[in-house]
Every structure is written in structure tokens, then in C-alpha cells.
Amino acid sequence: MQHFSEQSWVDFVRGVMAPKVGDGINAHLVADCLQCKTAYDAWGRVGRMAVQEMGYAPPENLVRLVKLAFENTRTDQPQRDWTVANLVFDSLAQPLPAGVRSGALNTWQMVYEAEGLTVDLRLGRGAQSNALHIIGQVFDKKAVRALQDKASVELSTIQHRLVATAPVSVSGEFQLEYQTKDDLWLSVKAEDRNAVRIPLALQDRGN
Secondary structure, three states: OOOOOHHHHHHHHHOOOOHHHHHHHHHHHHOOOHHHHHHHHHHHHHHHHHHHHHOOOOOHHHHHHHHHHHHHOOOOOOOOOEEEOEEEEEHHHOOOOOOOOOOOOOEEEEEEEEOOEEEEEEEEEOOOOOEEEEEEEEEEOOOOEEOOOOEEEEEEEOOOOEEEEEEOOOOOEEEEEEEOOOOEEEEEEEOOOOEEEEEEOHHHOOO
16 A cells, blocks of 8 residues: 655645645545554654744844843943843733633733742723833742832833832832833832843733
8 A cells, every 4th residue: 555755744744745646645644544644644643743832932122122132231232231021921921721722811820930030910091091001029039928128110112211210118029000101111129239121022911
């Protein structure tokens, strides 16, 4: 019995095979060829993984902001007194429960880390307005508690134009509310540390 090459299976699961050849493979599978069914199942899993991998691509605006942050930290630039935080959790990257995937998502959570701090952000959009709000808490990872040093948060544009500011409470909490703008940065400023900067490409979220 004739079997098919790996290249044929790759083209078949991608749907780019000539119709006549594809009909022949379908007929072969109907004939219950165990070897070819095993190959089809294996390459089908690879194809589904490749499609899912495309969904993990970060928003274009966020990639641009991160690239700009690296550009600003080149060796030929003056040393900055701030550090770009690392994203360690994004609720929008998690699969939604069945039954709510088509519903509007108005709130989400992101967690960042830098300079020994963990910044937990809960973001939301007003139901009937363009207003956005951030409720956050800053943790000192070394002390395993909320940040209790004198600290504040600032929201600014990429050109360092201040949009909003708020103090961080003794329990490490803060809250901001503002109108939607493109390419914003959230900065957490605490004593004896570099400011922690977080890029917020909010226009790509919650839509």
C-alpha cells in the first residue's frame, strides 16, 4: 500500500495541496491505513500548535514601546535612573472560560517585576465613557510585604508629559483615573531605587 511523504502531510494539514492529491489522501485515510492515520494525527497537532502560536504575539504598539526602551538604554546614551519592568502575568493571555469568550471584557490584570518590586495592576474601562482606571499594589519582594517606603506613581506620555499622579499608601496601594491616551508609561517611584517604568498600550485592550 502506498503511503505519503512528510512534505505531503505538511501541505495537507495546511490546506495548500492540489485538490486531486488531497482527495487521494482523504480516500487513503478512509481506507483505515493505521500508519497514515498516525502521521495525519501527528502533523495535525503540529499544525494546530502553529496556529495557536500566532495568538501569542504581543501587540504591535507594546513591541514598539519595548524597542524604544532598549534604544534609550544604549551605551552611547546617558545612564537613566529608571528600569523597564518585566511582565510576568497578563490575564488577557489566559484562555477565557467557555460561554464568556464572546462577551465584552472591561477589566484585566497585569503583574510586573523590577528593582526588587512586584507591581500588581487591575485595569478597567468605564462602561459608557473613555475613562480608564488603574487600581494597583506594590510589593517589596525581599521583605515579602507591601511596599511601605515613601513612594508614588506617575502616568506620563512617551514624551514624559505628566498625565496623572497618585501616592502609594502604607499598604502599598494606589489608584489612578484618566482619559484614554496612546503610548502611556506608568512609573513607580520609591526611595533608594530606580523608578520602575511600565509601558501601557491600553488602546489595544478591553475592546
